[in-house]
Structure formats: C-alpha cells, structure tokens
Amino acid sequence: MGKTLFDKIWDAHVVHTLEGGTDVLYIDKHFIHEVTSPQAFDGLRKRHIQVFRPNQTVATADHNVPTINQHLPINDPLSRHQVETLTRNCEAFGVPLYGLGHPYQGIVHVIGPELGITKPGMTIVCGDSHTSTHGAFGAIAFGIGTSQVEQVLSSQCVLQAKPMKMRISVEGQLKEGVLSKDIILYIISKLTASGGTGYFVEYAGSAIRSLSMEARMTICNMSIEMGARGGMIAPDETTFAYVKGREFAPQGPAYEEALAYWQTLYTDEDAHFDAEYVFDAADIEPMITYGTNPGMGIGITGHIPGMDEVENKVNYEKSLHYMGLDPGQELLGKRIEHVFIGSCTNSRIEDLRLVAEFLQGKTKSDHVQAMIIPGSKQVELQARREGLDKIFEAAGFFLREPGCSACLGMNEDKIPAGEYCVSTSNRNFEGRQGPGARTMLASPLTAAACAIAGKIVDVREYLN
C-alpha cells in the first residue's frame, strides 16, 4: 500500500519508537516566542543543560509587543519583562533571535515562510497552536506545550504518538469574492470545532491547488480550529517557486538537490486515510461566524441556526447570549464597531494588497475603529514601499507595526466589552480579543467591506 504525504515525512523523522506506539520524532525547525518559552529555558537551567541544537531554533517576539512606537520601551512592565526574558534566554543559550527592532521580526508563523526557513518535507514545531500554518509547504508542523518546548530545546526531539490521517478535498472553482479564509471557515462549520481532533489533515483538490502560497497558509493555519493537530498541502510548482531565492532557502546546486526530494512529497494514489471529506468550491460563499467557537459560522446571507436546529441548547444559548444575538437571526445589516485586519491567518502582503485595492477611493464608516496589523516588519515595509499605507490612511485605516495584537489581546490592542469586531483572525472565543469582546471571523475582503458600511455586508455587492 502507498503512503500518504504525512507518512512519508513522519516516517523519515522517527528516531525511536516506544512500546505502545509513541515515537521520538526528530524536529528540523523549532520556533519560539516570548510567552511559551520562559518556563522551558528555566527547566534547562534547573537541569544544568544547554540547548542541544541552538541553530535549529529561531526566536521572535510577537504575542506581547505593542503595535505602535515599537522603538520605545514597552510600557506594560509584565510584557516588557517577558520580552526581555526572551532576549536574555536567547543570548544565554545561543539561539538566533529576531526580536523587536530587527528587520525580520514579526508573527512567528509569518516570518518562517517569508524567510524561507519553512520548507517542504520538514518537521516544525512551536509552542503555539497555529504552527499548523507551515503545513502549507508540505511540512509536518504542529503546536506543542511548554514541556515539549523544553523537550525540543534539550534534545531536538518530541515524544509524540502518530495521529490519524484525514483528507479534505475541495474541488472546482471558487466564486467571486470568496477567499481561502472562506474555504476554511466553511470546512470548520461543516466539521465542527472538534471534528478534526485526533487527526492530521491533508488538504487537496483543484480548488486548493489553485491557491497562492499565502492563501494556502490561511487554510492550514486554521486546521487547529477543528481540533486537528495540523494541516498540510502537498508541495507543487507554486510552493517551489515561492521558496526559491528566499533568505534561508537552499541556493544553486543545493536547491536542485532539495527540489528533487521535494518532488517526491505527495500522497500515493493507493494510500489510506482514516477519514475523507469532499466539498464543492461552488457551494462556498463569503463566510462569517456568529458564535463563540470557529465552527459556528454561516454564509454571509444565511441565518443563525434556530433553537430547534442545534443539539446542545444550553451551550448554544450561552454562546448567543454572549454575542448578543438571537437564534434564527440574519447577520446582514448588523451594526459593528471594530474591524481588525491582522493575525497569522491574514496579515501577509497579499492580504494587505487585496484590502488596499478594495479600499481605494472608499472611506470607512465613522463609527468603526479599524486596525491593520502587518504580520511582520518585512510585510510592513513592503506595504509602505507599495504605497498601501497611503491608501489605508485615505480610507480612515491606519497601518500599525507587526505583532499578534488584537488577535489575542495581550497588548493594549483590545476590543471593548460588548462591542462587535469583524476580525480576520482565527478565534472568536469569549474574551479572546479582550474581556467581553464580540468577535466575528471573516475574510479580509469581508472585513474591509464591513468597515466601509459600518455593518455586516456581503462583499460581493461591492465588487465591480
């Protein structure tokens, strides 16, 4: 029997297998950030050991950093302490750091790919659940907890049981105004927030293959929102072209050698999956979430499910109560107060270009506060070089500096209690964007259109 893409990469990284099936998996690249690493470094200190392979770890500061005046000291003492601790730990243990002020700084899942650190066939981990993003390159990439960060720092390996495998195919052509964010919100709405638990997902099908690398990253990024450990897409010409020439990509003959290997990374025709789903791209319309987990999404013209359509009524009521919405309600026309464009889901240069193109000649509604947070310093500079910041400003937006920002509200960028935010991030959990904040997840285009209208609208009515 043939092998899946996942098996090919996993099997090539097994150092040792324990009784009962747990594998010692070798990790090619390890990303760390300020929030989930300090306790792991402390662990090394307690054991009096060094980082085993310091050059296979890369650090950045992203979760807790301000998105204005990054050249000034961080105001909040706790945040400042955490960022400084990362710097100290990286110095002490010889780990490369792209910290605040470095031209490569940014959200960890944005900088890995843009620097060419993320490549096909790799195993990649990070103390962050959206590490699944890197799977877009045909890599096995998944989030780990701090104890496992310590495992990787000390041995370059993690102990991990092999997950089950799921394939999700999206076939056909996407409709106008539908982005990769809509595809993944649609898939999660069908599979629910726990439908992928225990699985590693491969995304396939003609609609997926037609996507750019950045759009593929958006899809893989949200794999965790259906509970899956990670998501991946077989590398192809789009992938190879994206990687080629980047800072840490192999060059010259080394590139050719790598390419020959990368071209073997696909699922064999007779390989087995534990679960399979096929969706038709034509069924997908711009999506939006109405509830407090990413599985609670609908097509923008749809209705929130009625009480009789849901199984767990207690949960459902609690969720809608938090959101201030009623069962059966339509979302179109609902007034909103905030728009957040950013996060490792949608803060890359393509996202910003798309938003800028849409905003050209338009201005945001007076009652809407709009934030645009680039995913990295490089994205920010590129946007400025292309004059996108001028378009944003003319439309009443403001391009800030890179970081996780209101995606998780660890810094000052928070949504006030009770107010609605159309957000391009990945989580609409209670309080995710600040205590009491009401998050509605959507694509960057939908978010931009809602900012213009000051309410929930169907972006398709604004195209052409």
Place this chain on the structure above:
Amino acid sequence: MLQSTAVPIPIEDIDTDQIIPARFLKATSREGFGENLFRDWRYSKGDVPNPDFILNNPTYQGQILVAGKNFGCGSSREHAAWSIYDAGFKVVVSSFFADIFKGNALNNGLLPVTVSPAFLDGMFKSIEQNPNATFTVSLEDQTIRNDSTGATFSFDINAYKKMCLLNGYDDIDFLLSLKDKIAAFEKQQVIY
C-alpha cells in the same frame, strides 16, 4: 488511587482562553496561575466574584474537575494545565479532550480521563443529586468509579505516559538518555 468529590462544569467546547485568558500569560514562571483559572467566568467587572460560578460556590469542592466534551480546545498554552493543577485539581474528566491540552495535562501530572458521554452524564447527575458524591480514580487499573451508582468506566491512556506518571519519570531525562541515538540519526538526515 484517588477518591474525591468533584467540581462540575457541564459546558462543552471549553477553550483555553476561558481556562486562562491570554492577559494572564505574562508570567515567566509556572506557579500562581490557579488564581486566574476561569478568570472571566469567576469574576465579573474584573474582580467582583460571580456568585453563580461554581468555583465560587463552597458547596462544590474536590480534586476532580468534570467538564463537557471537547475540553481544552484552542491554544497550546500549557498555562491552562498549570492553572488547573495549581488550583488543586489532580484529575479532569470529560467525554472528549482536545489533543494538545491532553498532552500538556499529562506532562504536568494532571490526569485527563476520557469517559463515555453516558458515564459523564451519570457523573453530572450524581453531583447534582449530592454535591458530596465521590468518585474513585485508579491510574494503575485505568478505571474511574462513580461511587454513588457503582458504575465503573475503563479509560485509555498512552502506555508510556502511564509509566511516567506512576513512576515519576520525566520525558526529558528519557530523551537525554537517547542523545547518542539522536546524534546518529542526524548523521544520515539531510535538512534542506
């Protein structure tokens, strides 16, 4: 073996942002997170204890936390497991756990016990009838008993993790013992 009363939270899809909101992740040590466990459910307006939330109700005590399905979904923050452990729980029971949370719990001496939906339901019912209802968890036998009804459920646990928990072994000591093997693996491995 642990026999204890339990604290029920019969809500599904409890995510790690509810267990420990991001704004409390700024500490650089592992201790002290228990205070902020379920912070935004426990306190309203920042610091007024919400009398309706179960952790503020002295009737419900114990070392076992019982929750609805898909517990611990969301972020990989190990702080979620730390905060539950720090608040005095040793066991979490649900009919379904998110993967990363389960691994994090196991790595911190907090035992996640997956039971059938029917067994979970029985637990909630027993606690509802009697807040002092006890449950007995045996890691050796991999069983949990509802002492009120006598119902017993055998749960699964990764064999390696069970061995670690029972013997107090540690993943990192184990990995460090494999260093030569890892170095040998690296010699034949090409990373592009």
